[in-house]
Amino acid sequence: MTLNAQRIMIVSGESSGELYGAMLAKALKNRNPDIIITGVGGDRMQAAGVSLISRISSSFGITEAIKTYSEIRETFKSIVSYFKTFKPQVVVLIDYPDFNMKVAKEAKKLGIKVLYYVSPQVWAWRKGRVKTIGRFIDKMAVILPFEEEIYRNEGIPCEFVGHPVFDEIREVLEEIRNQKSEVRGQKTEDRSSDMVSQELKLKVRKELGLHLDEPVMVLMPGSRTHEIKKLLPVMYDVITKMKEMHPDYQFVIPVAPNLGHDTLSAIDEFKRNAHHTLHFTHNAVKALMASDIAVIASGTSALQAALIGVPMVIVYKLSPLTYFIGRLVVKIRHISLVNILLDYLGDHGLRVRELLQRDANVKNILEEVSRIITDSDYSNMMLSQLKKVRELFFNKQASLQVACIVEELGNV
Numbered sequence: 001m002t003l004n005a006q007r008i009m010i011v012s013g014e015s016s017g018e019l020y021g022a023m024l025a026k027a028l029k030n031r032n033p034d035i036i037i038t039g040v041g042g043d044r045m046q047a048a049g050v051s052l053i054s055r056i057s058s059s060f061g062i063t064e065a066i067k068t069y070s071e072i073r074e075t076f077k078s079i080v081s082y083f084k085t086f087k088p089q090v091v092v093l094i095d096y097p098d099f100n101m102k103v104a105k106e107a108k109k110l111g112i113k114v115l116y117y118v119s120p121q122v123w124a125w126r127k128g129r130v131k132t133i134g135r136f137i138d139k140m141a142v143i144l145p146f147e148e149e150i151y152r153n154e155g156i157p158c159e160f161v162g163h164p165v166f167d168e169i170r171e172v173l174e175e176i177r178n179q180k181s182e183v184r185g186q187k188t189e190d191r192s193s194d195m196v197s198q199e200l201k202l203k204v205r206k207e208l209g210l211h212l213d214e215p216v217m218v219l220m221p222g223s224r225t226h227e228i229k230k231l232l233p234v235m236y237d238v239i240t241k242m243k244e245m246h247p248d249y250q251f252v253i254p255v256a257p258n259l260g261h262d263t264l265s266a267i268d269e270f271k272r273n274a275h276h277t278l279h280f281t282h283n284a285v286k287a288l289m290a291s292d293i294a295v296i297a298s299g300t301s302a303l304q305a306a307l308i309g310v311p312m313v314i315v316y317k318l319s320p321l322t323y324f325i326g327r328l329v330v331k332i333r334h335i336s337l338v339n340i341l342l343d344y345l346g347d348h349g350l351r352v353r354e355l356l357q358r359d360a361n362v363k364n365i366l367e368e369v370s371r372i373i374t375d376s377d378y379s380n381m382m383l384s385q386l387k388k389v390r391e392l393f394f395n396k397q398a399s400l401q402v403a404c405i406v407e408e409l410g411n412v
Helices: 015-031 043-047 062-086 097-109 129-136 147-152 164-177 198-208 225-245 261-273 284-289 300-308 320-329 337-344 362-374 376-391 398-410
Strands: 007-012 036-041 051-055 090-094 113-117 139-142 158-160 216-220 250-254 278-281 293-297 312-316 354-356
Touching (some): 007 015, 007 097, 015 036, 015 043, 015 090, 015 164, 015 398, 036 043, 036 062, 043 051, 051 062, 090 097, 090 398, 097 113, 097 129, 113 398, 129 147, 139 147, 147 158, 164 198, 164 284, 164 300, 164 398, 198 284, 216 225, 225 250, 225 293, 225 362, 250 284, 278 284, 293 300, 293 362, 300 337, 300 376, 337 376, 354 362, 362 376
Parallel strands (some): 007 036, 007 090, 036 051, 090 113, 113 139, 216 293, 250 278, 293 312, 312 354
């Protein structure tokens, strides 16, 4: 490789951004196998062909910056050094605004094109950041449909590319469809209007070690340590009560593979005390594909459930002080992306129930779960609403579209 080779840098700061970076790297490599991609990320980006100059940890997020200040500082120095030595044609910054805006400023000084992929939630708080972002980037690639107008109104080049979680879901669907069917002797796939056909659901259940004919609930306590510590005990109690009310139910908890040691130890203790019908997996998409109902910490997981078509209840807990401050500064009615997107559509129908803080208790969760299980009109109405959300993203391929933007910016 020479110094004049075509070079791209991808900078991610947290687990979800690292996944999006890996999918983007694959899309870029598919279009141009000779491209050199360097970046900040983790195992998934490395497996996708990215040469890492710095590796993110599970605590790289800005909320734990005190613990990781030296890591962040050294990462920033490594990026700037790489810019000066190799001068990549384009740097792709994924979310993580407090860090990535500093990177954008350095890139701009050196004449490197900057693509910002995954906007900060400027629509929820600190909308004034839009103008600051616009000074240091060449283009925004946003993943929610209503974000495009926010940037274009400020004269900032912007494109709605779709959500990368839909790319991830498509990849998993393709993988499962390519597997030889060994479920109940079925030879052909059920081509229903659902995102996940019954045959595909059974294939995933078999892979996860679940009974094929017994219903499945997935419980998703989040991907961050503070979320898991607050929600996992509640979810354990939900499982215990559900086994009394519905003995046939099986339970799956997806666990992110890059959690810190203390959190993994707590989960191991949870496993030892858990009932034998509780299963763990690192693949959240497959867990949702296998399930009939979900209890989910608000976040990207709720959007995954909506796109796959799983009725759900949203739960979330923060420290009292964080919640109080959040209510003062955040200017949106709902916390779940699913409900926010339904608001954007101007839809006046059903919303997914959100249980926050003290309301995120076993009694309230079970009440909503029971309604979804027993009231078919209610669950069908929810599925109809989730389908409206899915249609916003159905014709988009985020990773491919972002790869095309990178090529346009860098003429690579």
